[in-house]
Amino acid sequence: MTSLPRAILFDLDDTIISAGPRSLLLRNLAEEIAHLLPMPPEEAAQALEAANREFWSDQERHRQWRFRLQAARVAIVEQAFERWRPQAPGLTREVAYAFGARFHRLREENACFPGAVETIDELRARGVRLALVTNGAADAQRAKVARFDLARRFDHVQIEGEAGFGKPEERAYRHAMEALGIHPEDTWMVGDNLEWEVAAPQRLGIFGIWHDHLGEGLPSGVDVRPDRIIRTLPELLG
Secondary structure (H helix, E strand, C coil): CCCCCCEEEECCECCCEECCCHHHHHHHHHHHCHHHCCCCHHHHHHHHHHHHHHHHHCHHHHHHHCCCHHHHHHHHHHHHHHHHCCCCCCCCHHHHHHHHHHHHHHHCCCEECCCHHHHHHHHHHCCCEEEEEECCCHHHHHHHHHHCCCHHHCCEEEEHHHHCCCCCCHHHHHHHHHHHCCCHHHEEEEECCCHHHHHHHHHCCCEEEEECCCCCCCCCCCCCCCCEEECCHHHHHC
């Protein structure tokens, strides 16, 4: 597929806006408390990254906790520190809370990916219908939309906390397409989550594009096969 579609559905977090690599933030924070850790900071950061991936990989757990992101991030850190505490008594619950809360603040200090807004504006100028489809709490996600002046750039903005449903529920994609007045065969979905923005849309006949913003390639053991993989949003214009 080389020509542009009639419509594109965009994810928000780690697609249009970025909080920076999670693993890098964890490593920087681990280095700050290196004197308390029972292993080198880089090893601790890798363990915390693995704990995050495991925590958020469960779809039901993701659904329950994504409306309480700070509490979830603190809980992940506290569980890890609890395991390490027998060898590192300085990793108290207070330290875990401070670590998790600061990690949360850093993750929420978002910035748009280079060329993201310009790509969206160009797609709109070329007549492509656009929808923003994001999961998460209404207040937090609407604040991001306002901060980066995104609402006027989209024909439809759909936030899970406002709509009452979200990805990967089938109606999340169908509702967005109905709002745009288009069909699956005329639609692309772009995002960083292989299940939400590739596999689930593909089951409806939508062209699924994976935003591999970290450049890590498809994870081993994953059966999802994107219709296209991009590193940056401006590639969509090519």
